[in-house]
Every structure is written in structure tokens, then in C-alpha cells.
Amino acid sequence: MPKIKSLLISTLLLAGILAGCNQAPAENKSSAPESTSTSTAKTDTPAWPRTFKDSLGKEIVIEKKPEKLAALWYFYPEILVALGEPPAGSTEKEFLASLAYLKGKLDSAEELGDKVSPSIEKILSIGPDIILATEQHEKMYDSLEKVAPVITLNTKDIYNDWQYGIRTVAKIIGKDDEAEKVIDKMMNDITTGREALKPMAGESVALILSWDGKTFNVLGEGNPVYKLAFDKEKGLGLTPDHKFTGTNNEFTAFEGISTVQADHIFLIGDITKKEALMNDLQQSKVWNNLNAVKKGNVHLMDTSAITGGPLAIQYALQNITDALRK
Template sequence: MEWNHLLKVWNQSYIRLVGVDFRRLDRLAPPEPVLLRANRFIVHMRGRAVHRVGDREFHADGCCVIHAGRGQAVHCRLLSDAVEICGIDYQCWPAFPYRQPDGEMPDAAVTFGFPPPNPLAIQEQVAEILKGWSDRERPMVAGLNLKGRLYQLFHEIIEQAESHARGSGQSVADRIIRYIELHHHEPISVAGIAERFHYSERHLAKLIKRRTGYTPLEFLTRCRIEHAKRLLRTTESSVKEIAERVGYADMFYFMRLFKRLTGMPPNRYRLMARAMPDADHPVAEHPGAERPIAAHPYANRPYDGSDSDIDPAASIDYPLDGNENHYQRSTIEGAREEDMLNLGKAKGKLAALGLAALLGACSSGQTDGGGSGTEPAAANPANGAQTSVGAQSSDAAQSSGGMRTEAEAAAFPRTFVDDTGKEIMIEKQPERIAVGHFAEMEYFFALDVPPVASPLAAEILREFRVTIGDYAANADVADLGDVVSPDLEKLLEVEPDLIIGTLGLHEEVYDQLNAIAPVVMFESAGEWDDRLREYAALIGKEDKAESYIAELKQAMRDANRKLEPYRGETTALLRIAGPQQFGAMGTKPYKFYYEVEDGLGLTAPEGYPETWQVVSLEGLAGMDPDHLVIFEYTSEYEAKIAEFEKNGVWNSLKAVKNGNVHFIDIAAATNGPFAIRHAIAELVRSFTS
């Protein structure tokens, strides 16, 4: 790779920072081409542009890092307004002149560019360099600081370039953990970290717990104690000084924490560490001592960029659909970060309760003759085996929803092929369905067959009343807790005869679920009508599905006619993603809003993305749509909009000045059948009122 040569040059040269240039650009005053007199890192911070270096072009949408060598021509062609770019110029001098041919300078004329997997780390380093470059009061101190910062920035760029080349950026959890480790000595809080990464505190806690085994506060505490142990081993600083250096103003509180986590007070730890120099983490044989952080596999690990994740620059707690939009990305991926230890605990509880026999009886394994049952074989969703549905007695399977007709029941047995290619023999019409993802609930509500269990059921039924309607109050849906690690005990209690699993979420728990009832695995993505038909075919409700689809598509056609007068105006679908930020929800996952023939026929503004993308107020001003449709929790909408109203950019937007800001409850953003019905009605009402 190109940066390998640059790495060699840096290792063999004296590096001198010669210029830092930060600019905010817009298309009204595009920058002129530049012939570089020094080597340059171009850090594209915000906006969209094409950077040309020599004969190579780099397309930047969001954060991008580009390196250009001395003597190369550089030009930036802006594709949006509010573009922010920082140029960092440096020169290389031979560290060992006698090894260089006469007059020859180290050749750093290397060109490369990439979108960094962890842009926050690079942006923070750039911000510190900008701060030091502008420090005129202490030029000697600032100069020394800048040298260190430049090397740190280069190290970060090389690390991320290699990570990008491997195709595996750091996961969200790793980025948060790294931030905590870098800032552990500061007065940081869980709320502050959540705000910085645009997550709710609850979702942040899930990510950290899954990655480390600790809550965010526990991890921060252990991180501080680890640094304190290192300082005790390697410095002569007093306990009070060390406490302050790791973030504790109260020395006595620090000492109590230290003893609780290591089993000994700080001074005793220091004596033992120096008496046993080969023992990095001496811990007292004390029954009350908690295990040291180093005992956990993620406690002090280097960040190698594994466990690729999606960038979730938003504040939503849960996925609302399987499409490629923010709701899926922020939480389905976040759900993968959930602590899988919960599964082990649940399995342990099942064994403790002596439910092995019940698991066997509920499994798909068949018994021999009229005698003893054989041990059920472990099922794998990818093995192509056939599973039979309907092993439970009719007495145990009490209907939870709409009435089944004789014709529906007569359509069974039937064979269904799930999205893994596995054939499932459905011997009788399923009556008690458990869903593995809460977004699937409304599909079964639309088929008039409420599920008997779902993750996060209580919260969704409470928060999504506006779309779910009477089912929110009347449906008896057991709450299975977490999406990835559902409560297996509660699932056993409701005695489902069929479980709906989601690919990408439930492979780890497939065997445990399949021991309770047969599992049918589905992809999370897909059009709402196709998904409704799939679920209907599974439970014999095809006629109900076609009736609902026809009704909803007719409602779309009626809405299309009513919205036709607005077709010449542009509309952006948005979600508030953070302070002075919006999430553009995209034309692909919400295409029925923009399709002229089969949808509502709205028109997207120029620059509006196809998939979820976080945009600043300035970026939104660049699109300047005629209408803003904002999906948000009803209880939070007014307070959040009030914050935007303090900003002049917001008040200058065309839609704001013309009173064309439309609010729709966040429940309507799931892209499910009930959500779409509610969104259509609200959109027509708001546009035409």
C-alpha cells in the first residue's frame, strides 16, 4: 500500500510541521487549484466534494483523509455547501544526512485517500492541532505539543488506513471504549458520552456491556483503576496525586474503590508490585476483592478494528424496520452488541428449574413408537434439514387472535421454505406465534393474529399506540426482553407452536429457540407487502393479507391524488439525530413516499441521500426543501424543535419560513403495514390542512 512507503519515510526522517489551514467553503466561492510546496494531509471534515491530486480523484462524502506530496497539484470541486477542510502541511528532513545522497530529500510524494472507519479519532487530533497552531501565548510549549500531535495524527491515519484496507473498521463499541480510555481522567459521564456519540444512555449501556461485560460506569471505574495501578508501579507520585490524575478529586473515595477492586489499598499494591516486578497485576488473596479488569478479554485489549459495525450517528434506541435505514442500523447492530452472557444465564435457569424434559417434548424431535422419546437433535438454520410444526396438542395451543376458518385449517399440512433455504413442514395451522423482533408484531396484528410473545413488547405497545391502535390495549403479548437474548423461560411459559427468527440476530440462539418450538428464519429487509404475504403464507392467512394490501394500496392512490398539487415542491423525510443535526431517512428504504406510480409521488430535494445519512443544519440548508417531514416521539418533538428555533440557519430554511414543517409520530417510521397507513393519513392531513 502507498502508506507503507510513507511510513518508512517518517521513520527515517525529521518531520517539521510548516502550516495548518482550516477552511469553510461553499459553491459560491470555490477554491482555486494549488501547487503544494510541502507535503499535505487533507482532512475533509464535512460536506461533499471531489479532491483531485495529480491525476487521481477522491470522492469525499463526510470525513475523508487524503495525502498529497510536495510539488503535486491539488484541486477541490465542491458538490455541496458547508464543506469543511483542514490542510496540514509538513516537510521531511533526513534524520541521518550522511546516509542520503548529496542534496536528496526524503521522498514523501505519496498519494492515497480513504474514508476513516473511526472519523471521530482523527477529527479530535485535528482539533488539537488547530488549537495548538493558534496558541500564540506559549509558542515554545505549543510547538512541542504540535510535534507530538502531528505524530499522533499520522499514527492514527496509518492505523485506520490499514483497517480500511482490510475492510474492517472499528465497531461502535470499540470507538466508545477507546474514547473512555483516552478521556478517563476527565469528568466524563454516561450522559455526556451518549450525547457525544448520538446514542441514548440505554443503548450505550448495551453496547459497552456486550463488549466488556461491564456497565459504562463500571468500565470507566475499572479503566481509571488500571491507570492508577500503572502509575503506582512506575512513578513516585503520591496517592492523592494519582487519584487526581485518573479523575478522582476525593482521595478517600478513590482509595475505597481501589481496595474494593484489587483487595488491597494503593500503597500496599505499590509495595507488592515493586517486590514482584514480573507480576503486572498483584492482587491480594482476599475473598472480597473483585477480579481485576485485565482478567476480562476486552479490558485492556488493543483495538484492531475487528467486529465491523455501521456508523450510527443518531439517537434512536430501537430498530423500527429491517430496511437499510437509521432505525435498523442504530439498534439491530446495537442489539448484536448486547451481552451474550445473558443467554448463558437463561440457559442455566432452565436447567436449574428441571425443564429439560419439557424442552425435549416441545422440540421437533419425534418419539419411537409408543415408548420413550429420543433425544432431540440440535437444529441448525443452515443445514437444510426439515422441521415439523404442530407437535403440541390442540389443548395446549389456545388461539390468541383472530378466528380460523375451516378452509384455512384445511390448507395444512404445508411446507414452507424460509430465508435460509430450510424446509419446515407445518402440520397444522399455527395459532400461537412468538416473534423474535418487535417490528414483526404489527404484521401479525394486520393479519388479525396477535403474537403471544415478542421482545420489548410492553414498551412498543405503550409507545406505538398511535399506529397499533386497539391492539396496544387489548393484545396479550408476553415481553421477552432483549432482541438478541430473549427470555427463554418466559418463552417456554407461553407455549408457542411457531417462532419467527431474524437472520443476523438469532443464529446464536437458534438451537435454544428451536428446542422450544420450530423456528422459521427471515431476512430483516424487504418490502412491507412482500413480508406480509410471507407471514400470511406461513399461518394460512393469504386472503387476509391480500385484502389488507389492496386496501392500503388504494389508500396510497387516493393520497397520491390529494398530494399531486405539491409534486412540484420538494420534501425531505427527517429524524432529529442530535444537537443541530438531522438524519435524512433516504429515498430507498422509504421509496413509497417518492414513487410516482405506486406511492405518494413526493419529490426529494437535490442532494437528498438514497439511504440514511446524518446531515448538519448547514447541509439541510444546502438542500433547502419546500417541506420538512419530521418523525419524532410526540413527547419530545416540541422541546427538540424549540432548540432548533434558536438557530438562525433553521429559521432561514424555506420550509420553516413558509410553515411547511410537518410532524409525524416516530411509530410511523417502521415501514410496517400499520405504520404506513398512519403515515399516509397524517401526511395528507398536514399537507392539505
């Protein structure tokens, strides 16, 4: 598990937050495969066969609806489950199956190993129709292609925009209409939540990520949970702690957390499941002097909130609105 967490931290905080946030939203969209659209209008995608152009510019002809999918990156299983099509095999299955919204959903999936270096033998054993990969698998692309057609999507594109992610995967498996239903429901729920939380306009919120109770990051712009919480049109329109803007704010020493002045803190990450870590935190004078702690406004969300996919957004939405609704 430490290895899995280390890889996930690197992916989410460095690839998703730091790299993704250095580009303007328009630039992120321009890098997306041409075969996808972020408009809410239904697309006139033919049934089968259909041609999909992936992030490498490769055109893959999909002769019929894929029945067995090998998911090599952590966001694919979440998206596939949201579309009602769990993968036949997934990397990091043990970790993913622990997430709140994937418990019991990956029982039939085979474990394919580490997401950076999945097992070719295990992938071959499930006989996939399509292998869903990312740019992280470039070095093993030729080996993967010998097993089954490989579709490569860019991690930043999907992490930065959950709607783009579900629409794109839906095109691959022929669930375009289902993707629009998921998006419509989610956006309706977000709108409802934004209206319900209007009385919160005068209170500020900070989203703090910690895995070990020692290193803390105040999540910033570009993080999917940040967008959900603070975007005025596509999110809940909450007020962020004014001292923390930009991308990601990591404290080099625990004492740095004393600068957080928010009225509410959402503490996110593996720490929330570790009783010993939480007890240590609650014994800290620095922690107990925080504005939100004094007010009794510390809310917990586990790792399920930060994968950036549709089910993670739904999980975070439910937790935030339940905690703040008055």
C-alpha cells in the same frame, strides 16, 4: 428506553437503509424465500398441513394453524396485528405498544425481552406453536428450536418491501386472503392520495429523521417512507429535495441542515414528542432560516412512521396526505 432506541436506530438506518439500499430491487427479491410471491394474484396455498421454506433454506412443516406465536423482531407484531392475529409474546413490547397503531393491541402479549437477545425462559413460558425469528438470532437458533419450530426471515427483505412482509407472514399463519385485502386497500388508498396530491407537483419535500434534536438524517432511497412519498407508481409521487438523493444523508454537524431547500419538511422521530427538544430547535437561527420553516410547512410524524411495516406505511400515508392536501 435509550437502549431500545439505540438498537432501533442501528437496525433501521444501518440494516434497513444502508445495507438494503446497496442492492438493486431485483437482488432483494431474489434473496427472498422461494415459498413466497410478490404478485397480486391469489396463491393456491393448501390449508393444513403446509410446508414453509424460510430464509435459511429450512423447510418447516406446519401441521395446523398456529395459535400462539412468539415474535422476536420488531416488525412481526405489526404485521400480525394487521392480519388480526396479535402475537402471544413479543420482544420490545413496551416500546412497540407506544406506537400509534399498536396502542392497546399488544395488551395480551407477554414481554420476551430484548429483540437481539430474547429470554428463552420467557419464550418457553408462553408455549408458542411457532417462533418467528431473523438472521439476528442465529447464535441462539439451537436453543430456540428446542422450545418450538423456528421460522427465520431476513430483515432486509421485510424492511425493504412491506407487501412481501405481510404476504410471507400470512403464509405461515394461514391468512393469505387477509393479506391480499390489506394490500389492496392500502394500494387503493395510496392511489387516491397520489391523485389528491397532484397539485403539489411543483413543491418539494424532505423527510428528516431525528431522535435527539442533535443528529439529523435526510431519508433517501430505500427507506420505506421515502418510497411511499416519492415513488411515482407505488407511492404518492411527490417531488424530493433535489440535493438529497441516494440512500441516507446524515449531517455531521447541525449546521449542515441549512442545505435543505425543500418547500415542506416532515420531521420524524422521538424528537417530535419531546417538548424541550422541539423548543431548542425552534430557537435555532439555522432551523428558522430553512425554506420550509419560513413557509410554515414543517409537519411532525413520530417513530410510528419508520418501522417499515403495513401499519407504519398506513400511518405515514395518512399523515402526509392530511398535511399536504390543499
